[in-house]
Amino acid sequence: MSDPVYIKPVMLITGTSKGIGKYLAHYYLNKGYIVIGCSRSACEIENDNYIHIIADISDEVEILNIFKIIRKDYKRLDVLINNAVVNITDISVALLPYKTIEYTFKVNLFAPILLCREAVKLMSRNNFGRIVNMGSMLSKHEIPGTALYSATKSSLITFTRILSKEVYSLGITANVLSPSAIKTELSENVKQDVLMEVLNRNAIKKYGDLIDVSNSIDYLIKEESKSVTGQVIFLGGA
Numbered sequence: 001m002s003d004p005v006y007i008k009p010v011m012l013i014t015g016t017s018k019g020i021g022k023y024l025a026h027y028y029l030n031k032g033y034i035v036i037g038c039s040r041s042a043c044e045i046e047n048d049n050y051i052h053i054i055a056d057i058s059d060e061v062e063i064l065n066i067f068k069i070i071r072k073d074y075k076r077l078d079v080l081i082n083n084a085v086v087n088i089t090d091i092s093v094a095l096l097p098y099k100t101i102e103y104t105f106k107v108n109l110f111a112p113i114l115l116c117r118e119a120v121k122l123m124s125r126n127n128f129g130r131i132v133n134m135g136s137m138l139s140k141h142e143i144p145g146t147a148l149y150s151a152t153k154s155s156l157i158t159f160t161r162i163l164s165k166e167v168y169s170l171g172i173t174a175n176v177l178s179p180s181a182i183k184t185e186l187s188e189n190v191k192q193d194v195l196m197e198v199l200n201r202n203a204i205k206k207y208g209d210l211i212d213v214s215n216s217i218d219y220l221i222k223e224e225s226k227s228v229t230g231q232v233i234f235l236g237g238a
Protein backbone atom coordinates (compact mmCIF):
# COMPACT_ATOMS: atom_id res chain seq x y z
CA MET A 1 0.00 0.00 0.00
CA SER A 2 1.42 3.40 -0.93
CA ASP A 3 1.85 6.12 1.65
CA PRO A 4 -0.90 8.73 1.77
CA VAL A 5 0.08 11.82 -0.22
CA TYR A 6 0.95 14.69 2.11
CA ILE A 7 -0.52 17.84 0.68
CA LYS A 8 1.41 20.93 1.69
CA PRO A 9 -0.72 23.92 2.64
CA VAL A 10 -0.54 26.82 0.19
CA MET A 11 -0.06 30.39 1.36
CA LEU A 12 -0.12 33.64 -0.63
CA ILE A 13 1.78 36.58 0.86
CA THR A 14 1.85 39.93 -0.92
CA GLY A 15 4.97 42.10 -0.68
CA THR A 16 7.68 39.48 -0.13
CA SER A 17 10.64 41.34 -1.66
CA LYS A 18 11.56 42.90 1.69
CA GLY A 19 10.49 43.69 5.23
CA ILE A 20 7.84 41.73 7.08
CA GLY A 21 6.63 39.92 3.95
CA LYS A 22 10.09 38.55 3.19
CA TYR A 23 10.49 37.41 6.79
CA LEU A 24 7.07 35.70 6.73
CA ALA A 25 7.87 33.92 3.47
CA HIS A 26 11.04 32.41 4.98
CA TYR A 27 9.24 31.60 8.23
CA TYR A 28 6.36 29.71 6.59
CA LEU A 29 8.63 27.94 4.09
CA ASN A 30 10.48 26.58 7.11
CA LYS A 31 7.15 25.43 8.51
CA GLY A 32 6.42 23.36 5.40
CA TYR A 33 4.15 25.67 3.45
CA ILE A 34 4.21 26.27 -0.27
CA VAL A 35 4.55 30.05 -0.39
CA ILE A 36 3.55 32.20 -3.33
CA GLY A 37 4.91 35.72 -2.99
CA CYS A 38 4.65 38.82 -5.11
CA SER A 39 6.07 42.32 -5.42
CA ARG A 40 6.93 44.83 -8.15
CA SER A 41 10.65 44.13 -7.83
CA ALA A 42 12.52 40.84 -7.85
CA CYS A 43 12.91 38.71 -4.77
CA GLU A 44 16.00 36.84 -3.65
CA ILE A 45 14.25 33.97 -1.85
CA GLU A 46 15.45 30.66 -3.26
CA ASN A 47 13.48 27.62 -2.19
CA ASP A 48 11.80 24.80 -4.13
CA ASN A 49 8.54 25.58 -2.37
CA TYR A 50 8.67 29.32 -3.08
CA ILE A 51 7.20 30.91 -6.19
CA HIS A 52 7.70 34.60 -6.82
CA ILE A 53 5.37 36.47 -9.15
CA ILE A 54 6.39 39.93 -10.28
CA ALA A 55 3.16 41.88 -10.03
CA ASP A 56 1.92 45.35 -9.28
CA ILE A 57 -1.17 44.70 -7.21
CA SER A 58 -2.57 48.15 -7.95
CA ASP A 59 -3.70 46.50 -11.20
CA GLU A 60 -6.65 44.09 -11.02
CA VAL A 61 -5.40 42.20 -14.09
CA GLU A 62 -2.15 41.38 -12.29
CA ILE A 63 -4.06 40.13 -9.26
CA LEU A 64 -6.22 37.92 -11.47
CA ASN A 65 -3.05 36.55 -13.05
CA ILE A 66 -1.68 35.56 -9.62
CA PHE A 67 -4.84 33.56 -8.98
CA LYS A 68 -4.74 32.02 -12.43
CA ILE A 69 -1.30 30.62 -11.55
CA ILE A 70 -2.44 29.40 -8.12
CA ARG A 71 -5.55 27.71 -9.55
CA LYS A 72 -3.58 26.04 -12.34
CA ASP A 73 -0.54 24.89 -10.33
CA TYR A 74 -1.96 24.25 -6.86
CA LYS A 75 -5.75 24.17 -7.16
CA ARG A 76 -6.03 25.37 -3.58
CA LEU A 77 -5.28 28.24 -1.23
CA ASP A 78 -5.19 27.83 2.52
CA VAL A 79 -3.84 31.17 3.76
CA LEU A 80 -3.78 34.71 2.37
CA ILE A 81 -1.67 37.38 4.05
CA ASN A 82 -2.36 40.84 2.67
CA ASN A 83 0.92 42.46 3.60
CA ALA A 84 2.06 44.68 0.69
CA VAL A 85 1.73 48.38 1.24
CA VAL A 86 2.74 51.79 0.06
CA ASN A 87 3.60 54.03 2.92
CA ILE A 88 2.68 57.69 2.67
CA THR A 89 3.01 58.96 6.21
CA ASP A 90 4.43 62.45 6.13
CA ILE A 91 2.13 64.63 4.08
CA SER A 92 -0.54 67.13 5.06
CA VAL A 93 -3.98 66.57 3.63
CA ALA A 94 -3.84 70.03 2.03
CA LEU A 95 -0.87 68.89 -0.09
CA LEU A 96 -2.10 65.46 -1.19
CA PRO A 97 -1.99 64.97 -4.99
CA TYR A 98 -4.93 63.03 -6.44
CA LYS A 99 -2.57 60.47 -8.01
CA THR A 100 -1.04 59.73 -4.60
CA ILE A 101 -4.46 59.24 -3.03
CA GLU A 102 -5.53 56.99 -5.88
CA TYR A 103 -2.39 54.83 -5.88
CA THR A 104 -2.29 54.47 -2.09
CA PHE A 105 -5.91 53.34 -2.00
CA LYS A 106 -5.34 50.97 -4.92
CA VAL A 107 -2.42 49.18 -3.23
CA ASN A 108 -3.45 49.38 0.44
CA LEU A 109 -7.20 48.84 0.13
CA PHE A 110 -8.49 47.91 -3.33
CA ALA A 111 -5.84 45.21 -3.77
CA PRO A 112 -6.54 43.45 -0.44
CA ILE A 113 -10.26 43.57 -1.24
CA LEU A 114 -9.69 42.01 -4.67
CA LEU A 115 -7.27 39.45 -3.25
CA CYS A 116 -9.83 38.50 -0.58
CA ARG A 117 -12.51 38.20 -3.26
CA GLU A 118 -10.42 35.79 -5.31
CA ALA A 119 -9.12 33.91 -2.25
CA VAL A 120 -12.61 33.29 -0.87
CA LYS A 121 -13.67 31.64 -4.13
CA LEU A 122 -10.70 29.26 -4.01
CA MET A 123 -10.73 28.61 -0.27
CA SER A 124 -14.43 27.81 -0.24
CA ARG A 125 -13.77 24.79 -2.50
CA ASN A 126 -12.10 23.10 0.48
CA ASN A 127 -14.33 24.68 3.10
CA PHE A 128 -11.19 26.08 4.75
CA GLY A 129 -9.31 29.33 4.62
CA ARG A 130 -7.45 31.84 6.76
CA ILE A 131 -7.13 35.50 5.79
CA VAL A 132 -4.86 37.89 7.66
CA ASN A 133 -4.91 41.54 6.63
CA MET A 134 -2.12 43.70 7.98
CA GLY A 135 -3.26 46.81 9.80
CA SER A 136 -1.40 49.61 11.51
CA MET A 137 -1.40 51.24 14.91
CA LEU A 138 -1.50 54.57 13.05
CA SER A 139 -5.21 54.04 12.39
CA LYS A 140 -5.70 54.07 16.16
CA HIS A 141 -3.34 56.88 17.16
CA GLU A 142 -4.40 59.41 14.50
CA ILE A 143 -1.08 61.19 13.94
CA PRO A 144 -1.06 64.32 11.70
CA GLY A 145 0.56 63.58 8.32
CA THR A 146 -0.73 60.00 8.25
CA ALA A 147 -4.37 60.62 7.26
CA LEU A 148 -4.19 58.92 3.87
CA TYR A 149 -2.26 55.84 4.98
CA SER A 150 -4.36 55.49 8.14
CA ALA A 151 -7.60 55.88 6.20
CA THR A 152 -6.67 52.89 4.04
CA LYS A 153 -5.87 50.80 7.12
CA SER A 154 -9.06 51.82 8.98
CA SER A 155 -11.13 50.93 5.93
CA LEU A 156 -9.38 47.58 5.78
CA ILE A 157 -10.47 46.88 9.36
CA THR A 158 -14.14 47.55 8.59
CA PHE A 159 -13.90 45.53 5.38
CA THR A 160 -12.34 42.58 7.22
CA ARG A 161 -14.89 42.59 10.03
CA ILE A 162 -17.79 42.45 7.58
CA LEU A 163 -16.02 39.94 5.34
CA SER A 164 -15.64 37.63 8.34
CA LYS A 165 -19.42 37.50 8.72
CA GLU A 166 -19.92 36.69 5.05
CA VAL A 167 -17.40 33.84 4.88
CA TYR A 168 -17.62 32.08 8.23
CA SER A 169 -20.07 29.48 6.93
CA LEU A 170 -17.51 28.63 4.21
CA GLY A 171 -14.89 27.63 6.80
CA ILE A 172 -12.96 30.87 6.30
CA THR A 173 -11.80 33.29 8.97
CA ALA A 174 -10.61 36.86 8.38
CA ASN A 175 -8.71 38.97 10.88
CA VAL A 176 -6.50 42.04 11.02
CA LEU A 177 -3.06 42.00 12.61
CA SER A 178 -1.56 45.39 13.42
CA PRO A 179 2.12 45.13 14.29
CA SER A 180 3.85 47.66 16.48
CA ALA A 181 6.82 49.41 14.84
CA ILE A 182 9.09 46.79 13.27
CA LYS A 183 12.47 47.70 11.80
CA THR A 184 11.96 47.59 8.02
CA GLU A 185 12.45 49.99 5.10
CA LEU A 186 8.93 51.27 5.79
CA SER A 187 9.61 52.24 9.41
CA GLU A 188 13.04 53.65 8.46
CA ASN A 189 11.29 56.05 6.09
CA VAL A 190 9.01 57.39 8.81
CA LYS A 191 10.38 60.43 10.65
CA GLN A 192 11.84 59.08 13.90
CA ASP A 193 10.18 61.76 16.07
CA VAL A 194 6.80 60.80 14.59
CA LEU A 195 7.52 57.13 15.20
CA MET A 196 8.49 57.80 18.82
CA GLU A 197 5.32 59.84 19.32
CA VAL A 198 3.33 56.83 18.09
CA LEU A 199 5.26 54.33 20.21
CA ASN A 200 4.90 56.49 23.32
CA ARG A 201 1.14 56.01 23.09
CA ASN A 202 1.52 52.21 23.26
CA ALA A 203 1.78 50.10 26.39
CA ILE A 204 5.15 48.91 25.00
CA LYS A 205 7.09 52.02 23.97
CA LYS A 206 9.74 50.37 21.80
CA TYR A 207 10.09 48.52 18.51
CA GLY A 208 8.52 45.09 18.22
CA ASP A 209 10.22 42.01 16.78
CA LEU A 210 9.42 40.09 13.61
CA ILE A 211 8.69 37.04 15.73
CA ASP A 212 5.84 38.96 17.38
CA VAL A 213 4.21 39.12 13.95
CA SER A 214 4.68 35.46 13.01
CA ASN A 215 3.65 34.33 16.49
CA SER A 216 0.30 36.11 16.12
CA ILE A 217 -0.21 34.86 12.58
CA ASP A 218 0.54 31.29 13.74
CA TYR A 219 -2.35 31.61 16.16
CA LEU A 220 -4.76 33.17 13.64
CA ILE A 221 -4.16 30.56 10.93
CA LYS A 222 -4.28 27.45 13.12
CA GLU A 223 -7.06 25.05 12.21
CA GLU A 224 -8.18 25.21 15.85
CA SER A 225 -8.62 29.01 15.63
CA LYS A 226 -11.82 28.48 13.65
CA SER A 227 -13.84 30.71 15.97
CA VAL A 228 -11.30 33.56 15.99
CA THR A 229 -12.61 35.82 13.26
CA GLY A 230 -13.46 39.46 12.64
CA GLN A 231 -10.85 40.49 15.19
CA VAL A 232 -8.19 43.19 15.17
CA ILE A 233 -5.04 42.42 17.14
CA PHE A 234 -2.89 45.45 17.97
CA LEU A 235 0.60 44.38 19.00
CA GLY A 236 2.57 46.54 21.40
CA GLY A 237 -0.54 47.45 23.37
CA ALA A 238 -1.68 50.18 20.97
Ligand SMILES: NC(=O)c1ccc[n+]([C@@H]2O[C@H](COP(=O)([O-])OP(=O)(O)OC[C@H]3O[C@@H](n4cnc5c(N)ncnc54)[C@H](OP(=O)(O)O)[C@@H]3O)[C@@H](O)[C@H]2O)c1
Pocket (backbone or CB within 6 Å): 014, 015, 016, 017, 018, 019, 020, 021, 038, 039, 040, 041, 042, 055, 056, 057, 058, 082, 083, 084, 085, 086, 087, 107, 134, 135, 136, 137, 178, 179, 180, 181, 182, 183, 184, 185, 186, 187
Ligand atom coordinates in the same frame (compact mmCIF):
# COMPACT_ATOMS: atom_id res chain seq x y z
N1 LIG B 1 7.22 48.02 9.60
C1 LIG B 1 6.41 48.51 10.51
O1 LIG B 1 6.82 49.18 11.47
C2 LIG B 1 4.91 48.26 10.40
C3 LIG B 1 4.11 48.65 11.48
C4 LIG B 1 2.75 48.43 11.41
C5 LIG B 1 2.21 47.81 10.30
N2 LIG B 1 3.01 47.43 9.27
C6 LIG B 1 2.37 46.75 8.13
O2 LIG B 1 3.08 45.58 7.81
C7 LIG B 1 3.05 45.37 6.40
C8 LIG B 1 4.46 45.22 5.85
O3 LIG B 1 5.21 46.37 6.15
P1 LIG B 1 6.78 46.48 5.87
O4 LIG B 1 7.32 47.33 6.93
O5 LIG B 1 7.35 45.12 5.67
O6 LIG B 1 6.77 47.28 4.48
P2 LIG B 1 7.96 47.45 3.41
O7 LIG B 1 9.26 47.09 3.99
O8 LIG B 1 7.78 48.82 2.81
O9 LIG B 1 7.58 46.34 2.31
C9 LIG B 1 6.44 46.51 1.52
C10 LIG B 1 6.32 45.36 0.53
O10 LIG B 1 5.18 45.62 -0.31
C11 LIG B 1 5.57 45.50 -1.68
N3 LIG B 1 4.74 46.37 -2.51
C12 LIG B 1 4.57 47.70 -2.41
N4 LIG B 1 3.76 48.16 -3.38
C13 LIG B 1 3.41 47.08 -4.13
C14 LIG B 1 2.61 46.90 -5.29
N5 LIG B 1 2.01 47.93 -5.90
N6 LIG B 1 2.48 45.66 -5.80
C15 LIG B 1 3.11 44.60 -5.22
N7 LIG B 1 3.86 44.70 -4.10
C16 LIG B 1 4.03 45.94 -3.58
C17 LIG B 1 7.05 45.92 -1.68
O11 LIG B 1 7.75 45.39 -2.79
P3 LIG B 1 8.09 46.24 -4.12
O12 LIG B 1 8.48 47.61 -3.70
O13 LIG B 1 9.19 45.45 -4.75
O14 LIG B 1 6.84 46.20 -4.94
C18 LIG B 1 7.53 45.24 -0.39
O15 LIG B 1 7.82 43.89 -0.65
C19 LIG B 1 2.29 46.56 5.81
O16 LIG B 1 0.95 46.20 5.57
C20 LIG B 1 2.39 47.62 6.88
O17 LIG B 1 1.30 48.51 6.85
C21 LIG B 1 4.35 47.63 9.31
